[in-house]
Amino acid sequence: MDAVTVAPQPLLVFDFDGVLVDGMPEYWWSSRRSALALRPGCPLPEQAPPGFSQLRPLIHKGWEMVLVALELSRPDLDLTAYLADYPGHTRSALERWQLEPAQLQTALEQLRHEALREDAAAWLALHRPYPGVAERLRQLEREGSPWLVLTTKGESFARELLEALDLTPMAVYGHERGSKTAVLLELSGQQERPLWFVEDRRPTLEQVRATTGLEAVRCFLASWGYLGPGDGESLPAGIQLLHPQQFAEPLARWP
Numbered sequence: 001m002d003a004v005t006v007a008p009q010p011l012l013v014f015d016f017d018g019v020l021v022d023g024m025p026e027y028w029w030s031s032r033r034s035a036l037a038l039r040p041g042c043p044l045p046e047q048a049p050p051g052f053s054q055l056r057p058l059i060h061k062g063w064e065m066v067l068v069a070l071e072l073s074r075p076d077l078d079l080t081a082y083l084a085d086y087p088g089h090t091r092s093a094l095e096r097w098q099l100e101p102a103q104l105q106t107a108l109e110q111l112r113h114e115a116l117r118e119d120a121a122a123w124l125a126l127h128r129p130y131p132g133v134a135e136r137l138r139q140l141e142r143e144g145s146p147w148l149v150l151t152t153k154g155e156s157f158a159r160e161l162l163e164a165l166d167l168t169p170m171a172v173y174g175h176e177r178g179s180k181t182a183v184l185l186e187l188s189g190q191q192e193r194p195l196w197f198v199e200d201r202r203p204t205l206e207q208v209r210a211t212t213g214l215e216a217v218r219c220f221l222a223s224w225g226y227l228g229p230g231d232g233e234s235l236p237a238g239i240q241l242l243h244p245q246q247f248a249e250p251l252a253r254w255p
Contacts, residue, residue: 009145010218010251011193013184014169016151016158018200018225020133021165026126027065028052030115034107035069038099042073051079057228058086060201061152061175063104067093109154116160124164130224134165136248145251146170150183150197180204181211188213196251198242200225202235209238220254222247 017023028048035042055068071077071093082089094100115123140147148171151158155174162169173183180199188195199205200222208214220242223232232241240255247254 008193010196011191012145012147013150013195013197015199016149016153019198019222021127021129023127029126030108030111031065031069034066034111038107044069044073057226062108063101066104066108070097112157127161129165132248134167137167150180181208184217185213198222202231205239
């Protein structure tokens with residue numbers, strides 16, 4: 001009798017913000033303070049203005065949040081135009097404020113390191129794990145399905161948050177490791193397991209699908225994350241919308 005070949009369990013790769021954790025309160029808290037450190041006196045409210053949550057689905061990297069905060073301090077800001085051409089507006093905003101992405105990223109990370117030194121519990125409390133996510137990740141470990149985190153957040157901050165949630169992925173890749181496509185290419189060359197990538201930013205998944213060498217990666221768009229209007233509709237081939245109830249199901253039942 002021929003031996004039955006059992007397919008290996010996939011390696012699950014999870015984005016962090018918007019997939020595992022809702023950090024919206026922390027985003028504004030840190031972005032506002034970082035913006036004020038760079039440009040003292042900007043009229044930024046303690047509570048996030050509505051425009052911040054509207055722009056959040058378009059933000060790719062941490063430094064962009066600080067720039068968004070600075071832009072939201074402008075009384076003449078055209079939010080509709082900002083939403084319609086986020087990349088173009090980002091370029092013009094960098095020129096307007098005479099800032100570079102590295103300056104913005106450094107300000108953000110310095111602020112976060114300071115917050116962790118001064119009151120780690122308060123900073124960690126600004127993040128909320130999505131309901132049932134931590135429990136599902138622990139269940140994956142019991143099922144023999146390894147998982148790791150791939151995020152544009154600084155690696156040390158992601159590790160602090162995962163430790164606070166008592167979660168231990170097999171690895172954490174922060175923005176220091178390069179782009180998400182670069183890390184996925186590296187992983188695909190190291191792993192015999194299939195790769196499944198769960199992300200809440202549709203353009204990132206579309207970029208993965210368009211990258212040579214990543215054709216076999218299964219891509220899932222987390223419906224509970226920071227999706228913009230229409231992000232979950234008319235998805236291209238190779239990207240599946242993943243709902244919470246499906247995430248809780250055995251992997252064989254995922255779309």
